Amino acid sequence: MYQYTENDQTLIDERVAQFKRQTENYFKGELSEDEYRALRLRNGVYIQTHAPLLRVAGPYGLISSKQIRKLAHIARTYDKNYCHFTTRQNIQFNWPKLELVPEILAELATVQMHAIQTSGNCMRNTTSDHLAGVAVDEIDDPRPYCEIIRQWTTLHPEFDYLPRKFKIAVSGALNDRAATQFHDIGLHLVKDGTGEVGFKVFVGGGLGRTPIIGQVIKPFLEQKHLLSYLEAILRIYNLFGRRDNKYKARIKILVKETGLDKFTEMVDAEWAHLRDANELSAERVNEIKAHFASPAYDVKADSDHTFAEHKANDKAFATWLAHNTAAHKVSGYAAVFISLKAPDMPPGDITDVQLDAVADIADAYSFGEVRATHRQNLLLADVKQADLYTVWQKLVDLGLATPNIGTATDMICCPGLDFCSLANAGSIGIAKEINEALDDLDYIHDIGELKINMSGCMNGCAHQSVGHIGILGVDKKGAEWYQITLGGSSENNAAIGERLGPAVAKDEITSAITTILDVYIKNRLEEETFLEAVNRLGINPFKEQVYANN
Amino acid sequence: MQIIKDKQRVDNTWQFIADEESLVAGDITVSLARWLQDKATLIAHSGKVGLRLKASDTVADFAEDLGHIKLVELNFADFADGRSFSQAWLLRGRYHYQDEIRAIGHYLPEQVFYLSRVGVNAYASDKTSALDSVLNNLNDFTVKYQPSII
Ligand code: HEM
Ligand code: SF4
Numbered sequence: 001m002y003q004y005t006e007n008d009q010t011l012i013d014e015r016v017a018q019f020k021r022q023t024e025n026y027f028k029g030e031l032s033e034d035e036y037r038a039l040r041l042r043n044g045v046y047i048q049t050h051a052p053l054l055r056v057a058g059p060y061g062l063i064s065s066k067q068i069r070k071l072a073h074i075a076r077t078y079d080k081n082y083c084h085f086t087t088r089q090n091i092q093f094n095w096p097k098l099e100l101v102p103e104i105l106a107e108l109a110t111v112q113m114h115a116i117q118t119s120g121n122c123m124r125n126t127t128s129d130h131l132a133g134v135a136v137d138e139i140d141d142p143r144p145y146c147e148i149i150r151q152w153t154t155l156h157p158e159f160d161y162l163p164r165k166f167k168i169a170v171s172g173a174l175n176d177r178a179a180t181q182f183h184d185i186g187l188h189l190v191k192d193g194t195g196e197v198g199f200k201v202f203v204g205g206g207l208g209r210t211p212i213i214g215q216v217i218k219p220f221l222e223q224k225h226l227l228s229y230l231e232a233i234l235r236i237y238n239l240f241g242r243r244d245n246k247y248k249a250r251i252k253i254l255v256k257e258t259g260l261d262k263f264t265e266m267v268d269a270e271w272a273h274l275r276d277a278n279e280l281s282a283e284r285v286n287e288i289k290a291h292f293a294s295p296a297y298d299v300k301a302d303s304d305h306t307f308a309e310h311k312a313n314d315k316a317f318a319t320w321l322a323h324n325t326a327a328h329k330v331s332g333y334a335a336v337f338i339s340l341k342a343p344d345m346p347p348g349d350i351t352d353v354q355l356d357a358v359a360d361i362a363d364a365y366s367f368g369e370v371r372a373t374h375r376q377n378l379l380l381a382d383v384k385q386a387d388l389y390t391v392w393q394k395l396v397d398l399g400l401a402t403p404n405i406g407t408a409t410d411m412i413c414c415p416g417l418d419f420c421s422l423a424n425a426g427s428i429g430i431a432k433e434i435n436e437a438l439d440d441l442d443y444i445h446d447i448g449e450l451k452i453n454m455s456g457c458m459n460g461c462a463h464q465s466v467g468h469i470g471i472l473g474v475d476k477k478g479a480e481w482y483q484i485t486l487g488g489s490s491e492n493n494a495a496i497g498e499r500l501g502p503a504v505a506k507d508e509i510t511s512a513i514t515t516i517l518d519v520y521i522k523n524r525l526e527e528e529t530f531l532e533a534v535n536r537l538g539i540n541p542f543k544e545q546v547y548a549n550n
Numbered sequence: 551m552q553i554i555k556d557k558q559r560v561d562n563t564w565q566f567i568a569d570e571e572s573l574v575a576g577d578i579t580v581s582l583a584r585w586l587q588d589k590a591t592l593i594a595h596s597g598k599v600g601l602r603l604k605a606s607d608t609v610a611d612f613a614e615d616l617g618h619i620k621l622v623e624l625n626f627a628d629f630a631d632g633r634s635f636s637q638a639w640l641l642r643g644r645y646h647y648q649d650e651i652r653a654i655g656h657y658l659p660e661q662v663f664y665l666s667r668v669g670v671n672a673y674a675s676d677k678t679s680a681l682d683s684v685l686n687n688l689n690d691f692t693v694k695y696q697p698s699i700i
Contacts, residue, residue, distance in 0.1 A: 007693045014691045022660060035658055038630055121630070151695040157667035158639050158698060161632030227696075238636045273644060278697060 001062045001369055002147050002291045004112045011155065012114045019043045020102035027099065042122055042160065044115025045101055048419050054093040054101060055118040056108060060128040060146040060170070061089035061372040061379075065359035068370055070111045072355035078104055083355075085340060085348045087412055087463060088167070089127050089372040090118055094419055121249075122160045123153035123234070127169045129177045130373040133292060134335055134381050136327045140189045140197045142172035144288040145226065148280065152227050159234045163241035164249035166234070167206075178374060179490035181205045181214040182466060184251045185233060190220060198222050203233060203263075204255030209458050211465040211496045212252040215260050217267065224279045225271075231278070232271035240266070294330075295367040295382060301332025304386035316403075320392055323403040323445070325383075332385050336366070338378035338395060339402040339410070343435040346428045347413040348376035350400075357398050365391050375412055375451075377405060408450045408517065409435050412463055416456030416473060417480070423456035425473025425480035425506070430454060433510045438517075447517055450530045453488075466490040468531045469516065470497045471509065482509040486516070486542060487534040501543050512546045519545050554684050555650065555672040562674065564600055564621060579623060582607045585615070593618050600650075605633040609640045616647050624670065626655040635668050642669035642699045659683035663690040669699035 004012075019039070026036040044055040056071070063071075071091055075083045078100055084092040096104055108114060118125055126149045133141045149168055153159075159166075169180040172189040180186030186202035199221040205214025221229055233251075240258075242248045255263050311318050326335040338358060340348050350358075358378065362370050365387045366380035373379055378400075383391055395401035404410050411434070414420065416427030431454060438444055453467030457474075464470035470485035482504055485497030504512050517530075519542050524533045534542070551562045567578045573591070579600035585592060592599050600621030601612065605628075612619070622641060624634040634653070641647040652672035653665050662673060662684050673684045 011691065011693045011695070014693070018660075018687075018690050031658075031660075035629065035660075039658075039660055154695050155664075155691070156696055156698075157664035158635045159632065160664055161630050161635065161661075163632075235636055235639075238632050243631060243633075 001064060001143075002059070002288070009109075009112070012109045012112070012116070015043075015114065015116055015155070016102060016105045016109050019105060023099065023102050038120065038161075040098075040101075041120030042117055043101070043105065044118040045098070046119055047098075048094075048415075048421055051095045052098045052101065053419070054096045054104065054115060055086070056091040056093070056113060056115045057118050057125045058085075058089045058091055058372045059150050060126055060132070060143060061130050061374075062143070063091075063370045063372065064111075065362040065368040065370065067111045067113055068355050068359040068362070070108065070113065072352040072359070074104055074107060075352040075355065081353075082349050082351045084346075084415075085350065085372045085376050085378065087374055087376060087461070088125055089130075089374065090125055091372070094415075116154055117160075119165070121162045121164050121166075123156060123162070123166045123168070125167075126150050126153065127167070127178055127183075127374065129171050129173055130371045130379050131177060131326060131335055131381070132172060133294070134328050134330075134333075135173045136329050137174040138172050138329065139174065139191060140172050141289075141292055142170040142187075142189055143292045144285060145172075145187070145189070145199075146170050147288050147291065148226065148285070149230070152230065156234075159238055162234075162238055163243045164246065164251075166237070166251065168230075176490075176492050176494075179463070179466070181494040182207050182211070182463070182490055183214065185230065186214050192220055196222070199226065201229065204252040204260075205494075206250050206252040207463050207465055208250070208460045209247055210250075210252065211460070212256065213494045213496065214252075215255065217260070217264050223285065224281070225275055226280050228274040228278045229267075229271055231274055232267050235270055236263070236266050297330045297333065297382070298384060301330070301384045301386065304332065304384070307385040307388055310389040314389075317389060317392055319441070319445070320401055320403040321388065323407065324401065324405045325388070328382070330382075334383055334385060334388060336380040336383045336388070336391060336395075337373070337405045338370075338380065338400045339404055340377050340400070341404055341410045342399050342402045343409065343432070343439065345399075346418075347411050347431055350378075354398050354400060357394070358400070361391060361394055375410060377410070403441065404444060406449050406451075407444045408438055408447050408452060409444055410451075412451070412453040412467070414455045414461035416454075420456060420461075422459060423473060424458075424475035425456050425482065427454045427456045427462065427471075427473060430471065430482070430506075430509055434513055437510050437514055447520070448529055451489075452513070463490065464488075465496050466494070467497060468534070469513065471513075474503050476503065480506045482506070482512075484509075484512060484516075484546070486539050487531065489531060498539050500539055501547055504546070515545050516542050551674070552678065552681065553652065553672055553674045554681055555652075557685065557688060559681065559685075564598075566602075577620070579621065582612060585612060585619075589615065603634075603637060605631045605637070607637070609637050609645070613645045616641075616645055619647075619649070621650045621652060622647070623652045623654050623674075624657075626653065626657040629656050629658045629661060635664065638665070638668040638670050639699060659687050662687050667694070667698045667700055 046053040169183040188200040201218040202214035203217040324337040371379040417423040454471040455462040466488040472483040484500040488497030577598040598620040654674040
């Protein structure tokens with residue numbers, strides 16, 4: 001993964017010093033609440049129901065074992081012994097003391113981590129495919145481009161006070177695993193006729209209150225123009241994005257209100273001034289690529305026989321393999337998911353003890369690297385097949401091997417009423433209830449691939465509008481109700497879910513979900529996934545049953 | 551009143567002329583509307599002329615007049631309105647404006663490092679104590695990741 005140069009280290013150290021001063025000035029009363037708010041957000045600090053929330057950047061999801069140990073240390077020392085992995089590959093602490101945040105940031109800086117621009121109306125952490133560099137369907141490795149974008153966006157002097165937050169995601173594979181079409185800018189690595197790698201650029205996607213699928217603004221952007229083209233889009237957005245209404249301030253609204261053609265014209269006119277001045281050189285790209293060279297794979301990894309024996313003899317291991325590992329481009333290796341969706345833990349949460357153990361496993365079996373996934377799990381990208389059985393056993397002991405990746409209980413869930421002051425309804429509790437209702441693993445595996453996403457309010461932090469099943473908390477006269485949508489997707493066939501009908505009451509939401517799953521089981525064709533069945537059947541069969549029963 | 555200009559405390563020598571006010575001798579600042587309306591008179595003015603820009607003003611509207619304009623004030627009504635940053639960048643980067651660009655109004659001394667990078671070289675403030683912070687914070691970072699004006 002990327003290793004900091006002296007410059008990188010100086011930059012984050014100087015940022016820590018700056019935020020320390022800002023925090024001191026706030027406590028001295030020299031910065032108003034509003035002024036300090038803008039500054040602390042740009043350093044990852046939200047104030048929520050109980051305490052500040054600190055969001056630490058996981059650059060396109062890559063985290064070293066050393067960094068994982070530091071997160072464990074912070075969870076132990078400054079928080080309540082756990083932290084949370086987010087849908088944008090970041091890490092959140094829920095209970096730090098505001099006055100200690102500068103100290104926490106100084107600790108993070110010692111392991112090349114920071115919280116710069118993880119919230120606020122600025123360019124956020126660039127996200128990517130958790131299988132980057134190891135995926136079998138990869139066109140090219142997105143990580144070097146992510147790092148180039150990370151550097152360009154970090155402390156950009158002109159674009160730190162945008163109309164609203166701005167998120168960029170990059171995918172280098174045939175299958176989009178980074179929800180790129182729901183980002184302000186989505187980039188797909190593509191090859192032109194000559195085999196040259198460039199970018200297909202999407203703009204104006206986003207979730208939240210007004211979910212919109214991004215549109216293609218440039219089918220092929222040459223690699224050397226990456227940064228000048230981003231600059232052109234950002235300048236147009238900064239100058240013309242709406243600032244009168246925060247709900248209409250995302251670039252998706254600017255693109256929609258301007259029209260894609262006109263918007264493209266504006267960007268191209270701006271870009272014409274820039275494109276030749278700031279070219280990204282091939283040397284620079286190669287220099288960054290060197291940081292992401294493949295680790296020293298064992299070329300004989302696939303000659304191991306123990307793996308096949310364990311698989312044949314241990315059903316639980318075989319089940320876990322089927323669900324919690326992904327194919328690897330190198331024969332004899334697999335990518336291993338660490339499920340943060342155990343039935344008894346809030347989705348995405350992990351304890352300090354688990355973190356330390358994960359760091360040890362990564363050191364021993366996966367080149368010392370851990371990745372955060374877009375669905376709030378972790379990944380060990382490079383595990384030899386001979387080690388899979390041992391890794392599995394260790395993960396089982398840690399409660400991190402629930403074989404549910406990509407299934408009904410691998411839910412994305414926001415903090416909801418438990419932590420968030422904006423929530424209309426609880427979400428962690430409902431996730432638990434659904435988990436209890438679906439406690440039969442065979443049943444969950446029979447249902448197969450399913451994405452349930454649940455948010456406690458319209459802001460849609462848990463991407464409910466693109467869940468195959470989306471659950472949205474709404475407030476009805478002070479009571480917690482839930483709006484269900486079906487058929488959303490953040491993959492290649494991006495779609496926004498359709499409303500099933502009126503919201504259902506809290507004591508009926510879990511049975512509504514199980515009813516929906518029953519309708520699927522009864523009506524599915526052979527090999528048909530839930531999403532495919534919804535697309536074929538439409539929502540009516542589901543609707544009839546849910547509202548007939550409840 | 552003092553301001554910071556090119557990292558030095560200096561006296562402000564410019565006089566604010568409201569839209570309905572008549573011109574006075576010496577160096578004056580006027581709004582963009584006034585400039586566009588009274589351009590000929592203002593070009594003939596004996597002192598120097600500066601423009602006061604709002605975040606919503608468009609730089610292209612007066613870009614061809616920049617040879618006559620010796621100061622551009624970026625007026626922050628709201629420190630979070632980032633359009634002023636792009637205005638400064640356009641003045642320097644696109645139109646190669648060489649004279650003073652001054653931040654005024656409700657920007658934060660905490661923002662001056664970024665402002666300096668997009669081409670702002672002068673800072674006014676109602677609070678004299680803020681000027682010390684400005685001077686100090688101009689040195690917040692010794693490294694940078696991307697090109698801008700500086
Ligand atoms: C203090 C309460 C809040 C908490 C605990 C919270 C939590 C989260 C979490 C866990 C995520 C995913 C992680 C990430 O992006 O790194 C997220 C993303 C998001 N949050 Fe929040 N959030 C809060 C406030 C807000 C507010 C104030 C808004 C908007 C008004 C909002 C809107 C969103 C949206 C739209 C996303 C991402 C969806 C997208 O990709 O566009 N959240 N939030
Ligand atoms: S979706 Fe709403 S309730 Fe959930 S974390 Fe986001 S803002 Fe809070």
